[in-house]
Amino acid sequence: MTKDEDLEKGIAAGGDDYIYKPVSDVVLGAKIRAMQRIIQMRYSLLVLTRKLDTANQELKRLTSLDGLTGIANRRHFDEVLLREWRRSMRQGAEFSILMCDVDFFKAYNDTLGHHAGDDCLRRIANALTAAMDRGGDLVARYGGEEFVIILPETSLAGGRVVAERMRQAIEALDLNHPTAAGGQVTASFGLASGIAMPETDPSRLVKAADKALYEAKRAGRNQVCVITSLDRPEN
Numbered sequence: 001m002t003k004d005e006d007l008e009k010g011i012a013a014g015g016d017d018y019i020y021k022p023v024s025d026v027v028l029g030a031k032i033r034a035m036q037r038i039i040q041m042r043y044s045l046l047v048l049t050r051k052l053d054t055a056n057q058e059l060k061r062l063t064s065l066d067g068l069t070g071i072a073n074r075r076h077f078d079e080v081l082l083r084e085w086r087r088s089m090r091q092g093a094e095f096s097i098l099m100c101d102v103d104f105f106k107a108y109n110d111t112l113g114h115h116a117g118d119d120c121l122r123r124i125a126n127a128l129t130a131a132m133d134r135g136g137d138l139v140a141r142y143g144g145e146e147f148v149i150i151l152p153e154t155s156l157a158g159g160r161v162v163a164e165r166m167r168q169a170i171e172a173l174d175l176n177h178p179t180a181a182g183g184q185v186t187a188s189f190g191l192a193s194g195i196a197m198p199e200t201d202p203s204r205l206v207k208a209a210d211k212a213l214y215e216a217k218r219a220g221r222n223q224v225c226v227i228t229s230l231d232r233p234e235n
Contacts, residue, residue, distance in 0.1 A: 066141040068118055069125035077140035077148055081202050084152050088196035096159030096193040097205050098149035099213040100128065100166065103186045103221040105145035107179045120175055120185060121145065127169040131162070148206070156193040156226060163189040163224040171222070186222035188213060193227075 002020045010018040016038070017031050064076035072080070081097075088095050102108075102124060109117035121141075128139045128147055142148040149166070151159050167189055175185035190213025194205050208227040216225035 066125075069122050069141050071125045071129060071147075072138055072140035074140065074142060077138065077142065077150070080138050080140075080150055081206070084150055085196045085202040085205075087152070089198065092195060093153045094155050094193055094195050096151040096154040096156065096162075096191060097209040098151065098159060098163050098166070099142070099190040099206075099209040100147040100149065100187050101213055101217065102145040102170075103188055103217070104177065104180050108177055108185065111178050123173055123175065124170055124185075124187065127173055128166050131166040131169040137162075148209075154193070156191070159191045159193055160224060160226060163191050167222070167224060182222070188216040188221045189224040190214070190216055191224060191226045 007018040016035060019028065019031065064072060064079075066073040084095055087093070102120070105117070105120075108120065125139065125141065125147065128149065132139065132149075136152050138150040140148050140150075149162070151162060154162070167187060170185065170187045173185065177183060177185045180186070190209045190211065192205050192208035192212055194200075194208075196202070212225040212227045216223050219225065
């Protein structure tokens with residue numbers, strides 16, 4: 001079949017080319033070479049697409065990490081907080097927020113220098129991460145010497161257990177603090193828990209945990225303070 005309409009039907013049926021009979025060896029060889037080039041270009045495009053996808057994934061991962069400590073950064077924390085807030089709203093599940101602040105860190109930095117301060121923050125970040133026992137929990141650097149932890153599906157009582165475990169983990173690092181009363185680096189924790197409601201905002205829970213943290217520092221530091229009703233802190 002040598003009409004133009006026949007060629008059109010062949011291509012429309014799914015063919016990549018159309019060869020008339022009798023088949024010329026020269027034409028067949030040329031068309032095979034052309035098809036080989038197309039296949040190679042498709043393969044190269046697939047490889048390039050995969051490389052770009054991998055690069056984009058790595059870029060996304062890097063933009064979610066804190067450059068100093070290697071844990072999640074504030075941006076990633078905000079994304080996860082919103083996601084967990086919505087999940088809590090759908091499921092009616094309680095979840096907790098922990099705020100952590102390194103005690104007398106400015107004095108530590110001023111006395112031992114920024115290099116020692118950076119190393120201290122890295123070791124604390126590792127200790128906080130190691131103290132978690134669930135894959136869904138998140139530790140993030142909130143800013144400066146402050147860290148924040150998201151504990152999905154965790155009650156106030158459960159959050160207190162995790163906070164105390166983290167506090168002890170930092171103590172166990174036994175990092176020398178020349179100007180602190182106890183002579184070692186410690187941290188204070190504020191905890192708040194709640195169930196997301198349509199009329200509420202996740203920032204309210206973060207503010208409550210921050211308020212509890214302030215009370216922990218005001219009460220003497222190196223302790224866990226809990227907000228029991230999003231309004232009243234409790235040691």
